[in-house]
Amino acid sequence: MRLTTFASGSGGNCALLSMDGVHLLLDAGISCRRIRQQLRASGLEPEDLSAVLITHSHRDHISGLAVLLRACPLPVLASEGVARELRYCVAGVEPCLRELPLDTPSEQFGLRLRCFPTPHDTAYSVGWRVEGSERFALATDMGTVTEPVRRGLLGADAVLIEANHDPELLRHGPYPVSLKRRILSDRGHLSNAACAALARELEESGTRYLVLGHLSQENNRPELALRTVRSALGDAAGVFVAPAQERWTLETAEAQPCCW
Numbered sequence: 001m002r003l004t005t006f007a008s009g010s011g012g013n014c015a016l017l018s019m020d021g022v023h024l025l026l027d028a029g030i031s032c033r034r035i036r037q038q039l040r041a042s043g044l045e046p047e048d049l050s051a052v053l054i055t056h057s058h059r060d061h062i063s064g065l066a067v068l069l070r071a072c073p074l075p076v077l078a079s080e081g082v083a084r085e086l087r088y089c090v091a092g093v094e095p096c097l098r099e100l101p102l103d104t105p106s107e108q109f110g111l112r113l114r115c116f117p118t119p120h121d122t123a124y125s126v127g128w129r130v131e132g133s134e135r136f137a138l139a140t141d142m143g144t145v146t147e148p149v150r151r152g153l154l155g156a157d158a159v160l161i162e163a164n165h166d167p168e169l170l171r172h173g174p175y176p177v178s179l180k181r182r183i184l185s186d187r188g189h190l191s192n193a194a195c196a197a198l199a200r201e202l203e204e205s206g207t208r209y210l211v212l213g214h215l216s217q218e219n220n221r222p223e224l225a226l227r228t229v230r231s232a233l234g235d236a237a238g239v240f241v242a243p244a245q246e247r248w249t250l251e252t253a254e255a256q257p258c259c260w
Helices: 032-041 065-071 080-089 147-153 167-171 177-184 192-205 222-230
Strands: 002-009 012-019 022-026 051-053 076-079 097-100 106-108 111-117 126-131 135-139 158-162 209-213 238-241 248-251
Touching: 002 032, 002 158, 002 209, 012 032, 012 135, 032 065, 076 080, 076 111, 080 097, 097 111, 111 147, 126 147, 135 147, 147 192, 158 192, 167 177, 192 209, 192 222, 209 222, 222 238
Parallel strands: 022 051, 051 076, 076 097, 135 158, 158 209, 209 238
Antiparallel strands: 002 012, 002 248, 012 022, 106 111, 111 126, 126 135
């Protein structure tokens, strides 16, 4: 299994998951031009992708989707609710949409896929679990850890989870009070401490690789997120940070050093 993040943060989110010969794009929140460049750096073209998996309809997760689909009409996998929102905000998406039921495994491309609800400040938001010879799970953009989130993540070999902010940096930072309250709410974003508590559960469930994503550039620091999460763990899981804009790759057979 190989996970390559192209971008992870409020400026855009997009990653490539390759497992058992299948290539899946996880969100498309950067330009189509950048997606093509990053795919080519992986030795791929958009036509080599089996599908695009979408977590929710915020712009930093779908900004490149419409142009990508015009160039290459790939299947777009989404929950019913996310698909409903995509129809309103992504031109030309309808013929590509493939709806998957929440919390129900679905056989796709020789893999088992499942989307599960995540609590975020949009009507519909999901995480994803992909199972083949290994198990991968993704959940960012969530204000708290719910039981559906736990069911979606626990036991995965590699997990990409959110470590968005340090509460003290956020409280004393430049954001307006309304935005700070939104981020700190149960439908906002996970703090480093909340991420660390979830990471401990994941390690205990057998997760070997933890990738911290969607770090706030204003309200967090990669070294702070790493220190907070690592302090909660033993030695069973490796912890890494996905950079905000740089390319980064994890191969589960041989974990790479973190980069920021």
